[in-house]
Amino acid sequence: MSLHKNLxxxxxxxxxxPLxxxxxxxxxxxxxxxxxWINSPEVPTLAIPGDPPKWIEPQLPLRLPQDQGTRYIDHTGDQCEKANVSRLMPLFQSVEHCAPSFDFKELNLICNRNNLRNLLRWIEGRPKKDFRIDLHLVNDNNTLVMLQYEIEFTEYxxxxxxxxxxDNFRKKTVRFPSAQVKHNRVVTYRFGQFRVLMTHKVEAHVENRDYDDNLESLMSSLSVQDATENTTKSKIVGPDSLPVRRTADKVKxxxxxxxKTMAQRKPVDWAEFYPQIYxxxxxxxxxxxHSRGEFVTIDKYKTDDLKLVEYKKSMEKSLGQLVEFLRRLVTSLKAVGNGPWALVCVEGNMTLHDSTDATLPDVILSKF
Structure with missing residues (x-):
């Protein structure tokens, strides 16, 4: 398999x-x-709204082995492939449950954070790896949909x-609510002319006693058996949807x-990390x-610290370039046919290709 499959x-x-x-x-x-995601290997099932994992402060020093075994590159992609549904379904189903009056027709861009980070690295001339982003134009060509593409969803x-x-550090310092794994947030915002709907993975949240008391009460009735056998049907129904377990009325x-884990001798790579948190x-x-797996200290940063202003300015400069790139990209797509298409970046060279992949399912297109 390669990045050029079906292209x-x-x-x-x-x-x-653009410059x-x-x-x-x-x-x-x-x-x-x-x-x-509900922690059940049999039936990929969503918990909506999801409950984020909690940060557990470790006792230092903490010695850990190197990461080994099977690890996820794209957990959501893997679960959606197992269920034979579009990887957009968790996004659409969660918005439908949490914000039923939301108007998808007002959007100009639907994506995940990884799509934007890869494009920003390329714009800044420092692509981390080769990548591909699958593209669809919907909503009378007013909304660009970007889908993450991975050759494999896991690696050994x-x-x-x-x-x-x-991975081993997170196993020691992050605790998920009962029966849930891999928390994702769906956010909306604007940059330039684009109103964006974006998903991103959440690693942990700071402990809050009120939240924890409520969570323990809420989750006491959610067992793995409940999650797999007592699911509720989404309003999006049919073979293209995922079973859903409702966990609360509102997202909090x-x-x-x-x-981030890094060798003690290395400085924080803000050029890489700041776009992710921004x-x-x-x-x-x-x-x-750490020093060879012995964690000795945890530096904690508030990401609105004034010391990070220079990185914010650099980020917003790159974001301006991204807006112009997306504007040009949409113009190009409208001129070259009906799609779908794919962006492929290999060794820093970005090309646009026709794709023979299927169009988005009707259950999603009907939202526009």
Whole structure:
């Protein structure tokens, strides 16, 4: 398999990052919905709204082995493939439950955070890896839908393959509510001319006693058996939907944490990390520092700290370039046919291709 599966061999066009454009801030940010996955291997099932995992302060020093075994590259993609549904279904079903009056027709861009981070790295001339983003135009060509593409959803890390200590560190410091795994938030905001609906993974939230008391009461009745046998049907019904377990009436706001693990000798790579926390407006970043797997300190940053202003300015400059790139991209798509299409970035070169993949399912298109 490759990034070019089901794509035209010859690109429709090559794309370049725009230069010398005004900076653009992120505005009007709000949380719309959330979902987690029920911890059941038999039937991929959503918990809506999802409950975020809690940060558990570790005792230091803490020695951990290197990450090993099977790890997820894209958990949502994996679960949706198992259920034979579009990877957009968790987003649409969670919004339908948490914000039933939300008007999808007002959107200009639907994506996940990883899509935007990959595009921003490319715009800044520092792509982390080759990537592909599948594209659809819907809503009378007014809404661009971006879908994450992965060659594989999981990878196996064998003895001798170094992938760091991050997974094992999170196992020690993050506790999920009973029966739930992999919490995701759905947010909406604007940058430039684009009103955006975006999903992103949540790693942890800061402990709050009131929240924890409510959560323990709420989750006491949610067992794995309840989650798999006592699900409720979504308003989006049919073979393209996922079973849903309702966990609360409303989605709540929390102080979320982004967790990074790194060698003690390395400085925090704000050029890499800041776009991630900015796009999701994550309030805290915890940098866990280790020496060959022995964690000795955790540096905790408030991401609205004035010391990070220079990174915010750089981010908004790149965001202005992203807005112009997306504007040009939509114009190009309208001129080259009905789609779907794909963006493919290989060794820093971005090309646009026709795709023979299926169009979005009717259950999603009907929302526009």
């Amino acid at each position: 035209s061999k010859a690109p429709l066009k090559s794309l370049v990052a 010398d454009v005004p900076s653009v801030p992120l505005e009007g940010f709000s949380t719309l919905a959330s979902f987690s 890390v064998s003895l001798g393959q170094f992938r760091g200590y991050g 706001e929390y102080e979320f944490i982004e967790i 796009l999701s407006q994550t309030k805290l970043l915890y940098a866990a520092l």
